Amino acid sequence: MGIFTLALGDLRERKARSALTMLGVAVGIAAIVALMSIGFGLKYSVTSQLTEMADTIMVMPGRFTQGRGYVMLGGFNERDLHDVKRISGVREAAAMFSAVKDVEHRRERKLFEVVGIDPKETHAVFGKIVKEEEGRGLRESDHKTCVVGHSIAKDLFVHEIGVNDRIKIAGRTFRVVGILEKQGGFRSEVDTQIYITKRDAKEIIGDEISMIFVRVRNIEDAERIADEIEERIDENHKIEDFTQALTMGSFIRQLEELFKILQAVLLAIASISLIVASIGIMNTMLMSVMERTHEIGVMKAIGARNRDILTIFVLESGIISVIGGILGMLIGVIGANVISVGLGSAFGIEIPAILHAEVLLGGLAVAVITGVLSGVYPAMKAARMSPVEAVRYE
Amino acid sequence: MSAEEIVRLEGVTKVYHMGKVEVQALRGVNLSVKRGEFIAILGPSGSGKSTLLNMMGCLDKPTSGKVFIEGTDTSRLNDNELAALRREKIGFVFQQFNLIHTLNALENVALPMLFAGIRRTERMKRASELLQKVGLSHRVYHKPMELSGGEQQRVAIARALANNPEIIVADEPTGNVDTDAGNVIMGIFERLNSEERRTIILVTHDFDIAARAHRKLRMTDGALL
Numbered sequence: 001m002g003i004f005t006l007a008l009g010d011l012r013e014r015k016a017r018s019a020l021t022m023l024g025v026a027v028g029i030a031a032i033v034a035l036m037s038i039g040f041g042l043k044y045s046v047t048s049q050l051t052e053m054a055d056t057i058m059v060m061p062g063r064f065t066q067g068r069g070y071v072m073l074g075g076f077n078e079r080d081l082h083d084v085k086r087i088s089g090v091r092e093a094a095a096m097f098s099a100v101k102d103v104e105h106r107r108e109r110k111l112f113e114v115v116g117i118d119p120k121e122t123h124a125v126f127g128k129i130v131k132e133e134e135g136r137g138l139r140e141s142d143h144k145t146c147v148v149g150h151s152i153a154k155d156l157f158v159h160e161i162g163v164n165d166r167i168k169i170a171g172r173t174f175r176v177v178g179i180l181e182k183q184g185g186f187r188s189e190v191d192t193q194i195y196i197t198k199r200d201a202k203e204i205i206g207d208e209i210s211m212i213f214v215r216v217r218n219i220e221d222a223e224r225i226a227d228e229i230e231e232r233i234d235e236n237h238k239i240e241d242f243t244q245a246l247t248m249g250s251f252i253r254q255l256e257e258l259f260k261i262l263q264a265v266l267l268a269i270a271s272i273s274l275i276v277a278s279i280g281i282m283n284t285m286l287m288s289v290m291e292r293t294h295e296i297g298v299m300k301a302i303g304a305r306n307r308d309i310l311t312i313f314v315l316e317s318g319i320i321s322v323i324g325g326i327l328g329m330l331i332g333v334i335g336a337n338v339i340s341v342g343l344g345s346a347f348g349i350e351i352p353a354i355l356h357a358e359v360l361l362g363g364l365a366v367a368v369i370t371g372v373l374s375g376v377y378p379a380m381k382a383a384r385m386s387p388v389e390a391v392r393y394e
Numbered sequence: 395m396s397a398e399e400i401v402r403l404e405g406v407t408k409v410y411h412m413g414k415v416e417v418q419a420l421r422g423v424n425l426s427v428k429r430g431e432f433i434a435i436l437g438p439s440g441s442g443k444s445t446l447l448n449m450m451g452c453l454d455k456p457t458s459g460k461v462f463i464e465g466t467d468t469s470r471l472n473d474n475e476l477a478a479l480r481r482e483k484i485g486f487v488f489q490q491f492n493l494i495h496t497l498n499a500l501e502n503v504a505l506p507m508l509f510a511g512i513r514r515t516e517r518m519k520r521a522s523e524l525l526q527k528v529g530l531s532h533r534v535y536h537k538p539m540e541l542s543g544g545e546q547q548r549v550a551i552a553r554a555l556a557n558n559p560e561i562i563v564a565d566e567p568t569g570n571v572d573t574d575a576g577n578v579i580m581g582i583f584e585r586l587n588s589e590e591r592r593t594i595i596l597v598t599h600d601f602d603i604a605a606r607a608h609r610k611l612r613m614t615d616g617a618l619l
Contacts, residue, residue: 009496298492302506303481305474388454
């Protein structure tokens with residue numbers, strides 16, 4: 001028997017109350033663990049797609065204006081593309097010609113964005129993440145062929161589009177050579193686009209380049225290269241602020257800032273339950289101290305120091321919070337996974353529950369700190385009791 | 395103060411405030427107890443005898459006057475030093491036994507040694523020896539609720555002896571047990587006094603119990619006669 005057994009014995013005496021207090025702590029910690037895990041999962045599911053594109057700069061003609069949003073200002077030309085390719089640090093650059101066109105499949109007509117790209121430059125646009133699910137990609141030697149986004153092929157027409165089917169784009173017949181994998185998330189626009197060769201695009205879309213996709217060698221240089229691109233093209237066209245070069249890196253950083261705020265909000269919400277739990281501990285401990293006033297007096301009479309009494313009660317709330325904390329971690333892990341599966345099936349978004357060891361250990365640490373701090377006041381009250389009055393208390 | 399004097403009270407008074415009413419529990423008590431004495435303090439309830447005992451046991455502080463234990467002026471001691479004094483020099487026996495009911499007999503007896511920082515194995519060894527001494531070696535692992543009143547009081551006596559104190563203060567130790575059990579308990583006190591030369595100060599309102607002490611003091615209205 002030691003001080004520990006003494007504290008544990010008291011908890012066992014009041015099983016129901018101890019268990020309920022522990023549950024209070026557990027709920028608080030579970031809320032923190034679950035919400036944080038889901039927060040991390042949300043961040044991951046959004047940024048993982050983007051991180052793969054961190055070396056990308058999207059160059060668009062136009063500018064963001066107040067009130068009217070993004071305003072297109074004409075297009076780029078081949079000289080602009082040529083100049084961009086020559087900027088040091090640029091690995092590859094691809095021009096995209098895009099326009100919304102009328103698409104017909106088995107007499108069903110719909111409007112879709114048609115994008116022309118140079119088959120040599122496909123990699124610059126798609127990188128490693130956009131692949132064909134069926135068929136193949138565009139080739140330089142192709143004439144009147146197209147690659148279709150997943151949703152167009154599978155969902156948007158009554159009849160599914162397959163490889164080698166013929167569809168009409170702006171009245172001209174194209175052969176489907178490939179169907180892209182489903183992208184979803186931040187690249188979902190790819191799912192509703194049709195890709196054709198640059199040569200074919202000149203015919204049905206025109207000569208103006210709608211966007212230049214740039215891949216840089218070093219992500220660290222992206223901002224500098226973006227500035228240089230804007231300068232170079234603006235100079236070509238003699239228009240100030242004509243070009244917008246957006247680095248994916250800055251976009252990701254903005255998103256990450258946003259997620260930090262989201263995490264903080266989630267943490268704040270979860271903390272409320274922890275505050276309630278801490279009040280619960282303090283309440284339980286105050287009741288325990290009051291009920292055991294007589295016992296405290298007896299212990300003092302037989303030689304317990306104030307410190308011994310303090311230790312017993314702090315240890316007691318410590319035990320409550322450690323057990324509550326561990327329980328909370330378990331409930332939190334289960335809860336996070338339940339929420340993840342629930343969100344997945346309810347909204348069709350894949351949000352994994354990401355459990356960081358720091359969150360788990362942090363949760364436990366917070367539980368213990370809360371427990372001990374909430375126990376200190378009641379324990380000090382117990383420790384400072386006058387022995388004779390405590391003994392006399394019945 | 396002679397070397398033989400172990401407890402001395404000088405003009406000890408105690409005033410309680412019960413709401414607005416002032417209660418004079420002790421009115422200037424002077425007392426000297428010699429090492430190895432067996433003293434009974436007799437008096438009706440409310441006479442202040444328990445208060446007096448609490449003063450000698452360093453549980454309570456006088457409103458005025460001084461309490462010396464082995465020559466040390468206890469009014470100069472802080473809470474920790476008083477706790478140390480209670481732990482090392484004084485063994486308490488209460489009328490209500492006051493055992494910790496979540497602990498078994500052995501653990502109860504070992505408790506003062508825990509506070510004294512004695513190692514576990516030694517605590518348990520000495521606690522079981524003490525229980526044997528009060529004739530309870532067959533009840534070591536019983537919780538207080540599973541013991542009779544007399545047995546509980548013997549556990550309490552064993553606990554009082556845990557840190558080998560020279561002074562045993564007992565507040566109506568036989569007040570809650572039957573006559574036979576009371577006799578056993580008094581027998582233990584007598585042995586502790588005669589064989590181990592421990593100083594025993596007990597409070598009682600029972601003349602038969604008091605008759606077994608060497609010196610009897612009478613108390614009424616907060617004063618010794």
